[in-house]
Amino acid sequence: MTEPSVPPARTPWPSSRTVLATVAVIFLLYFGHAFFVPIAIALLFNILFRPLVRWLERRGVGAPIGATLVVILALVGLGAAGMGLTVPVKTWISKAPESMTAARDRLARFRKPVQQLDSAAAQLQSGGQTASRGKGQAAAPPAPSPASASPLLGRVLGTTTSLVATAVEVVLLLWLLLASGDLFYEKMMRVLPVPDDRRAAAKVANDTETAVAGYLVATALINLGQAVAVGLAMWLIGMRDPVLWAVLTFALEFIPYLGGAVNVGLLAIVAFSTFHGIWQILAAPGSYLLITTLQNNLVSPVVYGKRLQLNPVAVLVGVLFWWTLWGVPGAFLAVPIIATAKVLGDHLPRLRPLGEFLGG
DSSP states (O other), X not given: OOOOOOOOOOOOOOOHHHHHHXXXXXXHHHHTHHHHHHHHHHHHHHHHHHHHHHHHHHTTOOHHHHHHHHHHHHHHHHHHHHHHHHXXXXXXXXXXXXXXHHHHHHHHHHHHHHHHHHHHHHHHHHTTHHHHXXXXXXXXXXXXXXXXXXXXXXXXXXXXXXXXXXXXXXXXXXXXXXXXXXXXXXXXXXXXXXXXXXXXXXXXXXXXXXXXXXXXXXXXXXXXXXXXXXXHHHHHHTOSOHHHHHHHHHHHTTSTTHHHHHHHHHHHHHXXXXXXXXXXXXXXXXXXXXXXXXXXXXXXXXXXXXXXXXXXXXXXXXXXHHHHHHSHHHHHHHHHHHHHHHHHHHHOGGGHHHHHHHBO
């Protein structure tokens, strides 16, 4: 007599407390973005620069001095890059009104036949009364008053002040994290009483650091190659400021999907205001899309390898989610956060479904 088979245990649905706690955390992250964003960015760069501080420590340089050297070198590199881009950025900004005017004039040419059709349809519908009544009565738009410029100036100054304050917070937090060495890691090891838990925590910490740092370094190398290719392509087709387009490519490609979409839109607008032929206009965004497609299908799988493969759908959803919560910093932090969640899912049994879903 055979024993009845026992059906496999089903994974229980999240309880109401879990759902409420998740919603509360999301609201906390959204409304507390000014507090959490600098911490998240500092933690990310701490993972990136931690190996350099450890390398200096093995050569007799203390963690505080090593952290100071690393932070100063990073700031000098960013400052040099910003100074090098000052001239092309100023040139691009000075030519922006002229480019927008040219683009508006060319769009008016395309819209003229459509406007004529709309006018004819309106005349047929109203018996010509609307056209005769509105002839010669178009009033010029009122000139903006000087007082209307003050709110815009206040917004610009407020945004600049917020960016500077966030940058200062990130630099200070980064220095403190690097100067403290492995203090937080050691305290976490002391809190966990069971040796198995300590070994598991050490494995998770090492794998997380390796995955996130590997992603940042690999992405920087890929973006650098793609930036060089885009800059050469823009130079060949005659686009202005090819170096600026290369730098924009390098920076925006750190934001998956959304950064590329923004770059394509900017290239299309500038090409429309620069060139006259339709094929020249399409060449700028088309060459960028071609380079991006080749990079995504040939370069990225080789550079990232199997260890850093993530589910593209999960990455897109994660980027949109963190973009909604934290804006541009959230989109930049989305993939490192997803990579960290995948490492946790690969090591913790309760989060194994999450790791399986996030995997490529």
